[in-house]
Amino acid sequence: MRIRGDDRTLDLLNWEPPKVVHRFEVDHVRAATLRAQISKAVAVALKDCGKNRDEVAQEMTDYLGETTGKNMLDAYASEAREDHVINVVRFMGLVHATGDIRLLQLLAEPFGLAVVEKKYLPAIDEAMDVDRREALAAELDRLDQRIAVRRKHRRGTP
Structure with missing residues (x-):
């Protein structure tokens, strides 16, 4: 069977x-x-x-x-x-x-x-926000590195 x-x-x-x-x-x-x-x-x-x-x-x-x-x-x-x-x-x-x-x-x-379709717009907006947040995080990392380098130079640390 x-x-x-x-x-x-x-x-x-x-x-x-x-x-x-x-x-x-x-x-x-x-x-x-x-x-x-x-x-x-x-x-x-x-x-x-x-x-x-x-x-x-x-x-x-x-x-x-x-x-x-x-x-x-x-x-x-x-x-x-x-x-x-x-x-x-x-x-x-x-x-x-x-x-x-x-x-x-x-x-x-x-x-x-x-x-x-309009129903996908919120997901697209969210993806754009995530992209923007990642770009801002990368920019903040670059700024942190520049600040760290300047502080080292100011303190005389090589």
Whole structure:
């Protein structure tokens, strides 16, 4: 008789921490130009969102209060349509309609920034405080050394 394994206990070795920063796979958005990279990202976001382009266009229209059609989304997602680069307002509408924050990360990365959820801000603030405290402690150590050297010289101790 075969013994069944315990299916109620979590396997700690299979656990992976949640992603803090969501980004596109490099191969999915690799392109020769920024314009082409944005087009690829738009195409991937549209494909991955689980909605058809008509639905996304309607959600963008509702959110922005201006008409956005499927044909416009097709143009934004096409690398060949260099004359149709998505503007920032419609980009925000696309993020809203698809729920894909990887689009925001694509904009932040070239500037050395990351898009993170607000819930992580306290941990980031704490890490920054720890870094600052360590820098201050190192500065205090340097000051203590300078003071000790000056005191030795003042007392005539080599």
